[in-house]
Amino acid sequence: MESHGDSVEEECEGWDDEEYEDPALENTPSENTLAKIKDYRIYTSEEIMEKQGKIIQNVREILGVDEDDAITALKHFSWSVEQLEEKWFSDEDKTKYQCGLVPDDSKCPPPNKKYADLCQICFLPLKKDKINSLKCGHIFCRQCWTDFFDTKLLEGYHCVMSKCPQYGCPLTVTHSIWKQILTGKHLQRYLKFHCKSYTDETKNINWCPKPGCNFCVENVSYVVSEVECNCGHFFCFKCGEDSHRPCSCELAKKWMMKNKSESENITWMIANTKNCPKCQRPIEKNQGCNHMTCNMCKHEFCWMCMGSWTEHGNATGGYYKCNKYEEMKSSKNDLTKLEEERDRAKHELKKYMFFFERYSNHVKAGDHANEMKPKIEILIEKLNTEKSYPIAELHFLKEGLDEVIRCRKVLKWTYAYGFYLNDDKEKALFENAQEMLEKNADRLHEYLEQDFEPFLCEEELDKKPFYQYKSNLVNCYKVTKQFYTNLLDGLERGLTNNII
Amino acid sequence: MITPRIKKETERLSTDPIVGIYATPDETNFRHFHVQISGPADTPYNGGLFKAELFLPDEYPMVPPKVLFRTKIFHPNIDKLGRICLDILKKNWSPALQIRAVLVSIQSLLSDANLDDPLDEEVAELFKTDPEAAEEKARQWTLDYANE
Ligand SMILES: [Zn+2]
Ligand SMILES: [Zn+2]
Ligand SMILES: [Zn+2]
Ligand SMILES: [Zn+2]
Numbered sequence: 001m002e003s004h005g006d007s008v009e010e011e012c013e014g015w016d017d018e019e020y021e022d023p024a025l026e027n028t029p030s031e032n033t034l035a036k037i038k039d040y041r042i043y044t045s046e047e048i049m050e051k052q053g054k055i056i057q058n059v060r061e062i063l064g065v066d067e068d069d070a071i072t073a074l075k076h077f078s079w080s081v082e083q084l085e086e087k088w089f090s091d092e093d094k095t096k097y098q099c100g101l102v103p104d105d106s107k108c109p110p111p112n113k114k115y116a117d118l119c120q121i122c123f124l125p126l127k128k129d130k131i132n133s134l135k136c137g138h139i140f141c142r143q144c145w146t147d148f149f150d151t152k153l154l155e156g157y158h159c160v161m162s163k164c165p166q167y168g169c170p171l172t173v174t175h176s177i178w179k180q181i182l183t184g185k186h187l188q189r190y191l192k193f194h195c196k197s198y199t200d201e202t203k204n205i206n207w208c209p210k211p212g213c214n215f216c217v218e219n220v221s222y223v224v225s226e227v228e229c230n231c232g233h234f235f236c237f238k239c240g241e242d243s244h245r246p247c248s249c250e251l252a253k254k255w256m257m258k259n260k261s262e263s264e265n266i267t268w269m270i271a272n273t274k275n276c277p278k279c280q281r282p283i284e285k286n287q288g289c290n291h292m293t294c295n296m297c298k299h300e301f302c303w304m305c306m307g308s309w310t311e312h313g314n315a316t317g318g319y320y321k322c323n324k325y326e327e328m329k330s331s332k333n334d335l336t337k338l339e340e341e342r343d344r345a346k347h348e349l350k351k352y353m354f355f356f357e358r359y360s361n362h363v364k365a366g367d368h369a370n371e372m373k374p375k376i377e378i379l380i381e382k383l384n385t386e387k388s389y390p391i392a393e394l395h396f397l398k399e400g401l402d403e404v405i406r407c408r409k410v411l412k413w414t415y416a417y418g419f420y421l422n423d424d425k426e427k428a429l430f431e432n433a434q435e436m437l438e439k440n441a442d443r444l445h446e447y448l449e450q451d452f453e454p455f456l457c458e459e460e461l462d463k464k465p466f467y468q469y470k471s472n473l474v475n476c477y478k479v480t481k482q483f484y485t486n487l488l489d490g491l492e493r494g495l496t497n498n499i500i
Numbered sequence: 501m502i503t504p505r506i507k508k509e510t511e512r513l514s515t516d517p518i519v520g521i522y523a524t525p526d527e528t529n530f531r532h533f534h535v536q537i538s539g540p541a542d543t544p545y546n547g548g549l550f551k552a553e554l555f556l557p558d559e560y561p562m563v564p565p566k567v568l569f570r571t572k573i574f575h576p577n578i579d580k581l582g583r584i585c586l587d588i589l590k591k592n593w594s595p596a597l598q599i600r601a602v603l604v605s606i607q608s609l610l611s612d613a614n615l616d617d618p619l620d621e622e623v624a625e626l627f628k629t630d631p632e633a634a635e636e637k638a639r640q641w642t643l644d645y646a647n648e
Contacts, residue, residue, distance in 0.1 A: 121561055123504055123505045
């Protein structure tokens with residue numbers, strides 16, 4: 001499995017050739033980051049089923065039971081072999097009963113003779129097509145079993161825990177009955193749930209959340225939070241959301257919630273700016289006096305009652321005293337408090353807008369970089385076919401773009417991180433690291449967005465300019481990557497632990 | 501088309517009726533039953549006749565029947581709209597259960613309310629804090645609404 005920390009050097013020939021002298025960067029890949037990132041494994045669905053099969057086989061041997069019983073018991077203990085073993089060997093009979101491996105004739109006896117040849121669900125005589133019944137002796141025809149399973153399959157993967165259709169029967173329906181009854185799509189669905197019951201109950205295995213992706217990830221020691229699936233999707237193993245380094249899951253969630261609620265807050269601000277009653281131009285009250293004059297049409301009106309100022313007089317309690325204002329003042333205790341609250345909110349909003357703007361800026365830049373992917377592919381193709389640069393010498397373009405995408409992702413989250421960061425001396429360190437990464441990522445991005453026509457021009461036979469360009473880009477790439485690592489390592493090692 | 505199972509169940513409901521319960525299929529819809537349950541003795545519902553509708557969805561018996569009270573009743577597990585909170589009508593349903601079992605369970609719910617899983621919190625609260633007043637109210641409602 002590849003992780004971005006080490007893949008580039010291996011794939012790009014000429015990457016660390018002596019022609020790019022940059023001694024300071026050569027020997028400083030962060031061991032720490034690499035070790036952390038490599039701590040997970042990716043499986044295809046076939047591989048994970050194989051892994052599940054091995055666990056079942058293992059339990060069969062330990063407990064001396066058949067496959068069906070092993071599966072039923074494992075499901076009951078959420079696929080924890082240790083827990084199952086412990087309970088099994090301390091009280092086998094009780095554990096068997098709890099797992100739904102033994103019938104309970106006292107609570108739910110088999111049907112009496114009179115009905116023994118009728119399906120207990122549809123009341124039709126049981127045809128002789130033999131169905132392996134459960135140990136409890138409750139028998140149902142094939143059609144009723146099929147209908148029963150079809151209904152259960154709608155309930156999601158927990159359906160694999162279904163009990164015998166007889167009311168009150170404690171027996172768990174066995175894996176082999178499911179497989180015997182179902183066919184085609186429905187059987188596939190069941191087998192998927194059978195696998196999911198294992199993966200979803202196992203804490204350190206998660207499926208890649210990208211729609212349509214069939215890989216799953218095992219987080220071996222459960223230390224890393226960010227994983228990169230073989231499909232290319234980066235996600236947080238802990239919360240399943242898009243990767244949000246350097247923020248913790250909680251902080252990332254808080255930030256996303258804030259974005260949601262702030263958009264409502266902005267609506268609130270808008271609601272608190274009134275429109276001039278004459279020309280409808282929005283006016284925000286920024287002084288204490290209620291006597292408002294519209295900048296646009298010069299209409300004079302009262303902020304409180306929105307009435308024309310000329311109508312203000314004795315009837316409203318004097319020119320500078322709107323009755324409504326006084327009313328509000330007495331009813332709300334202190335209107336100035338309201339104003340203060342508004343000022344505070346405005347300040348808070350300004351701060352938020354600062355971080356949000358930069359956050360969404362990187363989101364947009366990241367989207368642009370993603371859109372560039374096909375263009376870069378075409379460019380590589382052209383440089384190879386038209387100008388006969390060896391493909392191996394062109395990988396740097398793709399790698400550079402991937403790095404830009406990675407940086408944009410981290411950079412956007414640094415603004416969420418920064419928003420919640422307390423003011424203190426470590427903040428300066430963080431902001432410096434952020435600035436350096438931002439500057440270099442921007443530069444790298446710019447290299448990739450430049451005009452490539454001169455390199456493709458037919459008359460241009462000199463390859464030097466292109467190699468010079470490559471050299472510049474690769475150097476910039478290395479520096480950027482170093483700042484990327486520095487920033488994440490620094491933050492995750494606790495450079496700044498002062499999140500509110 | 502009527503299924504053999506519904507046919508058999510319907511026949512048995514008329515040939516072997518349950519004491520205190522009358523269930524007759526609708527003339528135009530064999531999946532629809534008009535039900536009357538007489539209030540069990542020794543309960544505030546005694547003497548009342550409670551109307552209900554029972555409906556068998558297309559997926560029956562894989563999914564439970566739907567039952568709705570039509571007569572107003574003061575009971576912690578039956579709400580103002582006549583909906584009933586009963587485990588076998590929800591998560592504990594088994595396709596091997598029948599209409600009979602459902603009706604018998606509803607009848608016994610009238611004698612044995614489940615205060616731990618109420619549908620109408622207010623009613624349940626009164627039964628818990630002042631059972632006498634609650635029973636009196638249930639008796640009054642029985643007289644007012646279930647007395648035809
Ligand atoms: Zn059947
Ligand atoms: Zn059974
Ligand atoms: Zn994936
Ligand atoms: Zn997360």
